[in-house]
Amino acid sequence: MARCTVEHLMRELGVTGAVRGKKVITTIPDASAERAPDLVDRDFVAPAPNRCWVADFIHVTTFAGVVYVAFVVDTFSRRIVGWSAATSKETRLVLDALDMALWQRDRDQQPHQKGELIHHSDAGSQYTSFALAEHLDRAGIAASIGSVGDAYDNALMESTIGLFKTELIKPYRPWKTLSQVELATAEWVDWYCHRRLHGEIGHIPPAEYETKYYHETPGHSHDLESRSNPERFSSR
Template sequence: MIGRFKVRALMKEQGLISKQPGTHAYKKSTVERPDIPNILDRQFTVEAPNTVWCGDITYIWAQGKWHYLAAVLDLFSRRVVGWAMSAKPDADLVVKALDRAYEMRGRPSGVLFHSDQGSQYSSRHFRQRLWRYRMTQSMSRRGNCWDNAPMERLFRSLKTEWVPTVGYMTAALAEQDIGRYLMQRYNWTRPHQHNGLVPPAVVEEKLKSLSGNC
């Protein structure tokens, strides 16, 4: 092993400078939304796919600055059904992730969509999209991360198991690599405790076989 002092001396000799991702400052909601109740109320176990979806945003260091990832999770199997990345954490980002989920899941209706009280999810743009898709909106209580715990667990797994500690060289590389984790590893090969150590997509395939659906 090489100690940090030796590494520092070698880097100084080569003219190298260590650069770590900066501290992330994320704008939080400061307004309660009593018009959007917490319908889900931590009832994270559901009986069928496309019953409840959860959404959230996290940040990824790429190309020397923060980029943002929005994901949509089906609570039945904890399968990632939609995601999007952008340089801005705005309403367009979460709408894009929702659009992808809606198309990927065969345009279901009657879904309950749950999120935190982020301004992106309470925006007119996002709420109009939910109305168009005939979905009902539910929101966590302000400052209560456990109200959206499945999303917190997803992002924790992504960052501890997959994302490089120093981030990505380019945004395009970040999007490609994160997409591989979410749609392939997380959905199809990674054991999930909620499913008795069976990957989310495999659970849904077994359900289709039992119900006789193609």
């Protein structure tokens, strides 16, 4: 079917396609902060879970004001292992997302091993802060920072945030409050990790991909699928 025909039918039906809009800049570097080196160098292929996590946050406009949502993603499986939402983009926002990631892995009995995990982000002031650096150091996680203003240095995280906006934020706006964004994000993350198919990992959900890895790797027998609740977002 010709493109013009599709456009004509969509106009008649009042249907619009899902379009990824322009990115609003949330990365404000702190020139005085000491930056960690870029340990990833745009290579987001990890040999196993808990080897490389990428992090970033975006803003969501609501009737009550701006809400910021931060994510932590495991590059091995594309699984969102941690997230947080707040009305302030202070360092606490990204610390809470990191804490959830650490808690989630501990709960699943697959904690990271000190010295094996890299936490990669852009050069925003939240990610170059002393508080985050200290938090990572205590957890035995190596900090990695990409260059300023280059989305390719955190491309996998940019892709995840793009899906979040395209699949949840834009279709269901306007948003009213922080609590509404939090509830919807929790449902979307659950669906994204347990139901959404990802072409980069063989057209299966991230949780299933990790389960497959642990079942096929000697020394790992924990079934992550048994902890999933895949129906929450599908009922939305």
